[in-house]
Amino acid sequence: MAMDSGVFTIAELVALGWPPTEIRRAQRAQRLISIGRGWVRTDAAHPDVVSAVMAGGALSCVGALSFHKQHRWPKIWIPSGYSDTHVRRSKHMKTTARPTGPFHWCQGYGRPLPVTAAVDSVAVAVGCAARCVTGEEWIAIVDSILNSTEITIPDLQADMGRVTQTVSRLFARCDARSQSGTESIARLRLISAGFSVEVQPSISRHEHADLAVGALLIECDGKLYHSDEASYRNDRRRDRMTLIDRWMTMRLTYDDVLYDWAGVLEDIRSVTRQDRHRIRRTDDPRRKHASPS
Structure with a gap:
């Protein structure tokens, strides 16, 4: 996903098969532009991702989920009202510029995870979102992930970092059948x-x-x-x-x-209240009362 964003590390380029000489040649020609120690971007790089890396971290939380929605999973649900650039900061990264625009610093529960890519994975982004969005919104986000991707709750829990009792209770209320x-x-x-x-x-x-x-x-x-x-x-x-x-x-x-x-x-x-909602059909096995007392 880093290549999709146009922001990546030198190590990622090497792993993708770029020879070091080609990387240096691209940097001299300004086809790759340095935005931090070990980080480069292309001219077509996603602006929010560039901003997050220049601020000293990775695009995370609802920002990363929006990125994944745009590039791979269009049915991930994103709540409205979170327009700031959500950044998960790395203690090992040095900023190269003063952050511009509205930023929101995010961090999941437990010990900080290392920043190894410009855009956090869905699991890490979900972990950060647990401390940013409301419980209802978080469950709706996870419902949409379960319903529209191959990602499961165990997948999320394995990669998101510490899973607190609060988050476990939220997971228990999720339902992969929900379609919006x-x-x-x-x-x-x-x-x-x-x-x-x-x-x-x-x-x-x-x-x-x-x-x-x-x-x-x-x-x-x-x-x-x-x-x-x-x-x-x-x-x-x-x-x-x-x-x-x-x-x-x-x-x-x-x-x-x-x-x-x-x-x-x-x-x-x-x-x-008028008892009109209760099932009376003799051919339907569902006869349980549905209204609260």
């Missing part, structure tokens, strides 16, 4: 409110909804959701299908979940 950050946060908030929540309930032989509280289906749209005509028609077809099968459907937007949760929760409770 909005869905993850809605699930967590419903459970916190006392509801029994089913994730990705089957509504036909080949289709699933996002969440279910009894017979109330909850569909969550992501921040960048834009329904084209085909998707719009399919959503309405699904709504008709589930209504015929005695489901109710409530559709929530990103803004509904993130910024108007009190209103959403009141709407859900207005349904559950």
